[in-house]
Amino acid sequence: xxxxxxxxxxxxxxxxxxxxxxxxxxxxxxxxxxxxxxxxxxxxxxxxxxxxxxxxxxxxxxxxxxxxxxxxxxxxxxxxxxxxxxxxxxxxxxxxxxxxxxxxxxxxxxxxxxxxxxxxxxxxxxxxxxxxxxxxxxxxxxxxxxx
Amino acid sequence: xxxxxxxxxxxxxxxxxxxxxxxxxxxxxxxxxxxxxxxxxxxxxxxxxxxxxxxxxxxxxxxxxxxxxxxxxxxxxxxxxxxxxxxxxxxxxxxxxxxxxxxxxxxxxxxxxxxxxxxxxxxxxxxxxxxxxxxxxxxxxxxxxxx
DNA sequence: TTGTTATTGAAATTTAATCTCAATTGCAAT
DNA sequence: ATTGCAATTGAGATTAAATTTCAATAACAA
Numbered sequence: 001x002x003x004x005x006x007x008x009x010x011x012x013x014x015x016x017x018x019x020x021x022x023x024x025x026x027x028x029x030x031x032x033x034x035x036x037x038x039x040x041x042x043x044x045x046x047x048x049x050x051x052x053x054x055x056x057x058x059x060x061x062x063x064x065x066x067x068x069x070x071x072x073x074x075x076x077x078x079x080x081x082x083x084x085x086x087x088x089x090x091x092x093x094x095x096x097x098x099x100x101x102x103x104x105x106x107x108x109x110x111x112x113x114x115x116x117x118x119x120x121x122x123x124x125x126x127x128x129x130x131x132x133x134x135x136x137x138x139x140x141x142x143x144x145x146x147x
Numbered sequence: 148x149x150x151x152x153x154x155x156x157x158x159x160x161x162x163x164x165x166x167x168x169x170x171x172x173x174x175x176x177x178x179x180x181x182x183x184x185x186x187x188x189x190x191x192x193x194x195x196x197x198x199x200x201x202x203x204x205x206x207x208x209x210x211x212x213x214x215x216x217x218x219x220x221x222x223x224x225x226x227x228x229x230x231x232x233x234x235x236x237x238x239x240x241x242x243x244x245x246x247x248x249x250x251x252x253x254x255x256x257x258x259x260x261x262x263x264x265x266x267x268x269x270x271x272x273x274x275x276x277x278x279x280x281x282x283x284x285x286x287x288x289x290x291x292x293x294x
Numbered sequence: 295t296t297g298t299t300a301t302t303g304a305a306a307t308t309t310a311a312t313c314t315c316a317a318t319t320g321c322a323a324t
Numbered sequence: 325a326t327t328g329c330a331a332t333t334g335a336g337a338t339t340a341a342a343t344t345t346c347a348a349t350a351a352c353a354a
Contacts, residue, residue: 016330017331018319020333023332053334056312056333079228079309081310098213098214106268108261108265110261114261115258118258122284122285123284124280124284127282128281128282130277130278131276133265133273136271136274137272141272165299165350167300167350167351169302186342200303201304203344204303206342206343228341
């Protein structure tokens with residue numbers, strides 16, 4: 001069994017929940033996508049494979065996957081949830097352009113370290129984090145002289 | 148005219164839009180709240196003052212206020228938008244507990260500085276940002292031995 | 295004043311997410 | 325195996341946020 005399945009099963013057992021076939025299929029599908037995805041992406045992909053899993057179950061399972069620390073919710077500009085898996089996926093944060101909607105990924109070790117220290121100060125155990133910087137990209141700044 | 152109104156009017160003019168009485172009222176109400184608020188908070192407060200402004204107008208105006216850099220959307224655990232004003236409001240970030248939902252505010256200058264540097268590297272002009280660290284608070288860690 | 299264009303409100307619509315509930319399934323105890 | 329209890333599922337109803345539509349109105353420049 002793959003690492004992520006082990007971890008999920010462990011989490012479920014600890015909560016008195018069950019590692020059902022549906023939950024395994026959803027987990028596998030989520031981990032087969034090496035990019036951001038949304039609920040409907042999973043639904044479509046599963047149904048293309050003739051897995052008739054309902055949306056309700058996908059919603060419920062994604063909640064569990066986030067709680068177990070296997071997925072994280074990434075915030076895009078859109079008003080519905082987007083996810084990406086954590087295990088085996090390099091962490092990154094985002095610059096979001098207010099004008100053209102462009103998303104730039106970046107990562108910075110020193111910021112991560114400082115976050116760890118903040119957590120220590122508060123006795124907080126981080127599972128994951130998200131950092132978005134919202135503003136204007138290179139190109140769009142030219143049109144934004146109003147400040 | 149207050150600083151925020153000046154800035155908003157400037158933004159609107161530049162976009163070929165109008166600084167209408169409704170927009171002014173919404174802006175004032177938003178800036179009278181020195182805390183997070185949601186669309187409905189504004190709607191209720193305005194109607195208590197007999198300002199019969201429709202929800203649609205509030206939604207439309209809040210979009211503009213965010214685009215103009217006067218408000219920022221803060222992400223709470225809930226699935227609808229929350230806002231806070233930027234001008235004259237001390238910036239902070241959040242620690243969110245996955246288990247009990249507790250929100251801890253923190254701020255860290257060195258993280259902010261590093262963010263600025265990241266932006267410089269990408270030629271990006273930041274208007275605001277949001278950083279959330281998700282995990283388990285002091286108290287809830289004890290119950291979370293599954294990792 | 296006039297014409298153009300943005301804006302508004304009210305209601306309809308869209309969309310995401312949650313809830314309900316009966317049928318089913320997993321699983322531990324027998 | 326069998327049984328019984330509790331968790332899980334799917335389908336559809338429901339909730340709630342946000343967006344769209346469109347006719348009436350208002351802002352503003354000429």
